[in-house]
Amino acid sequence: MSGVALDPKTAPTFPMAAKVLVGDTQMRKNVRHATDIIQAKRARVVGEMPDWQELRETGRRVREHTMKFLDVYLEEFERKCTAAGGVVHWAKDADEARQIVIGLVKASGSHEVIKIKSMTTEEIQLNKALEGAGITPYETDLAELIIQLGGDQPSHIVVPALHKNRQQIREIFKREMNLPNLGDTPQDLADAARLFLRKKFLTVKTGVSGANFLIAETGGVCVVESEGNGRMCLTLPETLITIAGIDKVVPRLADLEVLLQLLPRSATGERMNPYNSIWNGVDPRGVDGPKAFHIVLMDNARTKVLEDSEGRQTLNCIRCGACQNACPVYRQTGGHAYGSVYAGPIGAILTPQLQEMHYAQTLPYASSLCGACYEVCPVKINIPEVLVHLRNRVVEQKGFFDPEAAAMKTVGMIFRSERRFRAAQRFGRMAETPLVDKDGWIGWLPGLLGGWTQVRDLREMPKETFRDWWEKRGGAS
Amino acid sequence: MQVALFITCYNDTLFPETGKAVVRVLERLGHTVVFPAGQTCCGQMHYNTGYQAEAMPLLERFVAQFKGSEAVVVPSSSCVAMMRDHYPKMAAHIGNADLTREVEALLPNVYEFSEFLTKRLGLEDVGAFYPHRVTYHASCHGLRNLGLGDGPLKLLKAVRGIDLVELQGLEECCGFGGTFAVKNAEVSSAMLADKTRAVLNTRAEACTACDNSCLMHIQGSLHRQRTGVHTVHLAEILASEAGGAA
Numbered sequence: 160m161s162g163v164a165l166d167p168k169t170a171p172t173f174p175m176a177a178k179v180l181v182g183d184t185q186m187r188k189n190v191r192h193a194t195d196i197i198q199a200k201r202a203r204v205v206g207e208m209p210d211w212q213e214l215r216e217t218g219r220r221v222r223e224h225t226m227k228f229l230d231v232y233l234e235e236f237e238r239k240c241t242a243a244g245g246v247v248h249w250a251k252d253a254d255e256a257r258q259i260v261i262g263l264v265k266a267s268g269s270h271e272v273i274k275i276k277s278m279t280t281e282e283i284q285l286n287k288a289l290e291g292a293g294i295t296p297y298e299t300d301l302a303e304l305i306i307q308l309g310g311d312q313p314s315h316i317v318v319p320a321l322h323k324n325r326q327q328i329r330e331i332f333k334r335e336m337n338l339p340n341l342g343d344t345p346q347d348l349a350d351a352a353r354l355f356l357r358k359k360f361l362t363v364k365t366g367v368s369g370a371n372f373l374i375a376e377t378g379g380v381c382v383v384e385s386e387g388n389g390r391m392c393l394t395l396p397e398t399l400i401t402i403a404g405i406d407k408v409v410p411r412l413a414d415l416e417v418l419l420q421l422l423p424r425s426a427t428g429e430r431m432n433p434y435n436s437i438w439n440g441v442d443p444r445g446v447d448g449p450k451a452f453h454i455v456l457m458d459n460a461r462t463k464v465l466e467d468s469e470g471r472q473t474l475n476c477i478r479c480g481a482c483q484n485a486c487p488v489y490r491q492t493g494g495h496a497y498g499s500v501y502a503g504p505i506g507a508i509l510t511p512q513l514q515e516m517h518y519a520q521t522l523p524y525a526s527s528l529c530g531a532c533y534e535v536c537p538v539k540i541n542i543p544e545v546l547v548h549l550r551n552r553v554v555e556q557k558g559f560f561d562p563e564a565a566a567m568k569t570v571g572m573i574f575r576s577e578r579r580f581r582a583a584q585r586f587g588r589m590a591e592t593p594l595v596d597k598d599g600w601i602g603w604l605p606g607l608l609g610g611w612t613q614v615r616d617l618r619e620m621p622k623e624t625f626r627d628w629w630e631k632r633g634g635a636s
Numbered sequence: 637m638q639v640a641l642f643i644t645c646y647n648d649t650l651f652p653e654t655g656k657a658v659v660r661v662l663e664r665l666g667h668t669v670v671f672p673a674g675q676t677c678c679g680q681m682h683y684n685t686g687y688q689a690e691a692m693p694l695l696e697r698f699v700a701q702f703k704g705s706e707a708v709v710v711p712s713s714s715c716v717a718m719m720r721d722h723y724p725k726m727a728a729h730i731g732n733a734d735l736t737r738e739v740e741a742l743l744p745n746v747y748e749f750s751e752f753l754t755k756r757l758g759l760e761d762v763g764a765f766y767p768h769r770v771t772y773h774a775s776c777h778g779l780r781n782l783g784l785g786d787g788p789l790k791l792l793k794a795v796r797g798i799d800l801v802e803l804q805g806l807e808e809c810c811g812f813g814g815t816f817a818v819k820n821a822e823v824s825s826a827m828l829a830d831k832t833r834a835v836l837n838t839r840a841e842a843c844t845a846c847d848n849s850c851l852m853h854i855q856g857s858l859h860r861q862r863t864g865v866h867t868v869h870l871a872e873i874l875a876s877e878a879g880g881a882a
Binding site for chain 1: 643645647648649650651652653655656671673674675676677679681682683684685686687688690691693694697721776777779780781807808809811812813814815816817818819820821822823824825826827828829852853855856857859860
């Protein structure tokens with residue numbers, strides 16, 4: 160996957176990508192190890208909250224309310240942010256957002272930017288666009304730095320380099336930072352990154368950040384992180400450009416009381432993030448922080464998602480990644496199989512809605528509907544429900560002659576009559592006869608069903624159905 | 637009490653022993669069992685694969701067969717989850733007020749088999765005898781959608797002679813997921829490999845669950861690997877008696 164942008168327009172289908180990735184034993188081991196650790200930590204800190212379920216419910220209500228009045232809160236945010244000295248820009252799609260950011264960076268007089276981890280900038284492939292415009296972006300989140308230096312792509316919303324282990328990271332640092340004698344303790348790697356980044360923090364004059372929350376009431380922007388590198392990007396540059404999806408808004412500062420309990424516990428299993436930064440515009444005294452602050456509010460299909468009453472809850476997501484850690488499918492394949500920066504269960508519902516469904520129509524099927532994602536979601540997004548809803552939309556796009564649709568319609572027709580159902584049972588027993596071995600098992604099935612017999616046998620159908628037995632027995636006793 | 641059975645399409649076709657076991661247990665407990673003959677399928681496969689229009693007539697069919705039942709017992713947690721989670725929404729979608737009312741009246745009386753025993757009848761010991769080493773897999777729909785909790789385990793613990801061993805990763809999906817198993821065969825296989833490894837680690841003779849769909853999946857792999865370990869629906873364990881034919 161190295162070097163290839165995660166773009167649903169060009170990515171292989173999920174089953175194709177997954178087929179390759181389940182063969183990568185090292186990656187699977189890394190993902191399992193990391194998600195096991197995060198899940199155990201999450202379970203511990205969630206377990207100490209007796210009101211966790213009430214908190215989830217409050218979180219859901221805050222998000223639902225916000226989405227209902229999104230226009231009101233966005234306008235309030237714009238007013239308050241502008242009053243505090245920020246400049247608000249509106250971008251209808253990825254291209255417009257990229258152009259605005261490039262224009263702002265150029266106007267700041269810089270050919271370099273320091274960046275703090277932002278999935279929104281990954282969504283619009285901002286780094287590639289910046290490079291194309293002659294601007295060098297430096298990722299400063301440790302995991303994103305590993306991804307950038309390794310020519311890789313993020314595989315997790317919160318822990319983007321989760322698919323790499325320490326030895327692999329050491330190799331990347333050795334090579335890219337020219338440190339042939341680098342040790343392999345966490346301390347060695349952190350020191351190397353610190354030295355590499357410190358130079359950037361102190362020399363680069365423009366910063367680009369994402370946002371965890373936009374606070375309508377105060378016009379403030381909130382970023383939470385674990386390393387403090389984000390805070391460097393937010394405070395040291397002369398110009399700070401923040402880019403956020405319009406779904407990031409919350410009505411009041413007090414709402415963070417709820418969301419900043421739900422987010423870190425769900426995301427990394429911490430009670431609180433080590434660094435929680437909230438800034439409002441610029442310091443009027445000109446002493447602290449950036450001299451110029453711009454925020455780009457990006458739609459990029461979000462209002463379209465909002466129009467769909469069943470899919471809308473997807474926008475309630477606060478990007479904690481808990482669904483990814485809990486998902487047995489994600490844990491087997493890692494994030495790259497999803498062909499999008501948004502991987503795992505949330506990616507499987509977000510990507511097809513943000514993109515043309517045509518490009519991501521296998522993603523709603525990348526789930527066994529086990530419900531583990533819904534169980535851990537801090538704002539109670541019913542991901543299985545949205546998956547099934549999107550599957551219905553995929554089916555609606557299928558042509559009349561699609562073999563699966565034809566088979567499903569036929570089976571549906573059979574189930575609508577007991578007589579036809581019994582005939583189909585008899586036919587099934589006849590049709591399977593040549594495939595059954597002498598012990599009564601089937602080891603190979605044709606066509607669409609062949610996926611089953613790749614690793615599983617199937618018992619032959621019993622000679623007598625339950626209803627035959629029931630009739631012979633004479634019905635009720 | 638008169639109990640109506642919804643045996644489900646794949647139990648009827650592929651696992652008739654499960655249905656027979658349900659009948660044996662309920663009759664042993666003194667209940668009258670009826671089997672509405674026009675029943676076919678709950679519509680789960682269609683609904684979950686995206687063919688919601690195809691599932692609608694199956695909802696109507698189910699309601700027509702079972703309305704007015706004092707209790708409906710279903711030996712499949714995923715089919716009950718399908719009904720509870722989706723039938724009300726589907727009925728509303730059709731816009732048929734009578735149907736909506738009938739669904740609302742019927743659903744509180746529809747039970748997954750183990751749930752009927754523990755929650756409706758308040759039983760744990762149903763007088764079973766099963767002298768084997770068994771491990772229990774908590775099917776996702778039973779665990780999360782129906783909230784069966786440790787109900788099935790309580791029933792198993794009360795079985796005489798049983799050697800019940802805990803399954804590691806109990807709450808993890810086996811990877812079946814209906815059409816998921818064929819649409820994403822590779823990932824499904826990887827999930828299944830983890831599950832069967834856990835089953836084999838228990839050194840149990842048999843793996844049980846409240847849902848034959850998971851068991852068909854797990855059984856398929858245990859047989860392919862020639863492990864000699866088999867699967868058995870919970871109802872069949874509960875139906876076994878000392879000196880019985882089980």
